[in-house]
Amino acid sequence: MSNNSIFIKKLRSSGLRPTKQRIKICKLLFDRKNTFHFTINYLNNILKNKHSEKISLATVYNTVNAFKKKGYLKEILISSDKSYYDTNISKHHHFYDENKRELIDLDDKDVGKINIKKVLPGKKINSIEVLVKVANNN
Amino acid sequence: MSNNSIFIKKLRSSGLRPTKQRIKICKLLFDRKNTFHFTINYLNNILKNKHSEKISLATVYNTVNAFKKKGYLKEILISSDKSYYDTNISKHHHFYDENKRELIDLDDKDVGKINIKKVLPGKKINSIEVLVKVANNN
DNA sequence: AGACAGTTTATAATGATTCTAAACTAGTGT
DNA sequence: ACACTAGTTTAGAATCATTATAAACTGTCT
Known part of the structure; x- marks a missing residue:
């Protein structure tokens, strides 16, 4: 709760509206000590299991792509059947x-x-x- | 023509039957001085435009996957929308x-x-x- | 509060790759 | 040369991840 304002600032400063969904994803991705490596599928599963309101898969893709474009995430290519993202930029x-x-x-x-x-x-x-x-x- | 026997040996030695299709793809991939970087789509287009008998897309996939498994090709991951293969192993x-x-x-x-x-x-x-x-x- | 652009959503569409099962073929033995 | 068998090819269907669509919703500005 307390750090929502950080993410709201971060989002606003890069021209992204701080929606409920984006803030939730921000907290999941960036509110942690260590860097986080994930696939879309893994991220989506975590979000599903945190059974507050669900975020649609399309939004997960949109958000990750937006964060990647803004430089908040890096895509790491390793195996042809999985695409990883990294919060360590x-x-x-x-x-x-x-x-x-x-x-x-x-x-x-x-x-x-x-x-x-x-x-x-x-x-x-x-x-x-x-x-x-x-x-x-x- | 003359180097078909090389490819036939190569295929046989790794337990792959030297079919017309595989020999043709071998020639295209390995009968050259420099290493060759390609995507499945690019390889398929070259094969289509060499209008001898066409090779089905499924076979192109099968063959590239078989060659990769046998170590004749390396897969190079660079961008999420393209998968490259390299004849330089x-x-x-x-x-x-x-x-x-x-x-x-x-x-x-x-x-x-x-x-x-x-x-x-x-x-x-x-x-x-x-x-x-x-x-x-x- | 009202207006508008940006966002979310379910669903459809796309595109790459793999699967399927029938037809074909290389290799082996006769 | 012939036939058998396992491996291979093929077209088309199926699958999977991702993107597009367009209607409903929401954040921001006045």
């Missing part, structure tokens, strides 16, 4: 646990400096993303 | 040109050694993939 990398099929953040500083030696004429580098796939070692 | 990385929406190979040696400093107990690293997004610099 800072420059960082990922472990992907192939057994648990889950993402783990990897700090930028935990990855040594990456030096790309090939130059593409007329092109600038926008981002460098590292994905480390891990599995049980037995 | 050696350890390497990628540039993604956000303007042309196309992949460019980046040699393993063109990326400085990557040193992951975080260790996940009980997990071993299976792969490290680097994706460098680039765009026109004007």
Whole structure:
């Protein structure tokens, strides 16, 4: 309750109306200590099980897409059958646990400096993303 | 014609019957100097326009999935609306040109050694993939 | 309060991929 | 050469995730 006003400000400041649905999703996504990795389907299930008024699936998609466009969420592509989103929008990398099929953040500083030696004429580098796939070692 | 036998051997050696369709797709994918990046849709269009007997879309999917499973192709995940495949199965990385929406190979040696400093107990690293997004610099 | 644009919603539409089951074919043995 | 069998291809149906639609609703501004 108390932090709704933070989310209302956040939404307003980016031109999104602070609707009930968006505030609820904000609280779910951003009102936590650790970063949150989720799929649309997972997010939708959580929302369904918190049986206050339900939010329609279309709105979940709309909201996640809006938040992504505004830079509040990052999409992480790992396997062709799942699309993950990440509430950590800072420059960082990922472990992907192939057994648990889950993402783990990897700090930028935990990855040594990456030096790309090939130059593409007329092109600038926008981002460098590292994905480390891990599995049980037995 | 002359190199069909290579592909026939390759297919047989991995337990795949060398059918007309698979040989044709092999030639298209692997009978070239440079590595080839493609989407299913793109591959299907090329096959359609080479107006010898057509290969059904289901077979294109089946074949690409079989080749992927056998390790002849690597799937590269970049944008949620496109799935790319790569005939270069050696350890390497990628540039993604956000303007042309196309992949460019980046040699393993063109990326400085990557040193992951975080260790996940009980997990071993299976792969490290680097994706460098680039765009026109004007 | 009234007006209006932005938002939500259920449902329909789309598009990519997989499934199905019948027809076909490569490989093997005779 | 012939026939058998398991693997493969095929068109079309089915499925799944996502987006579009358009009517109802709501936040904001005056």
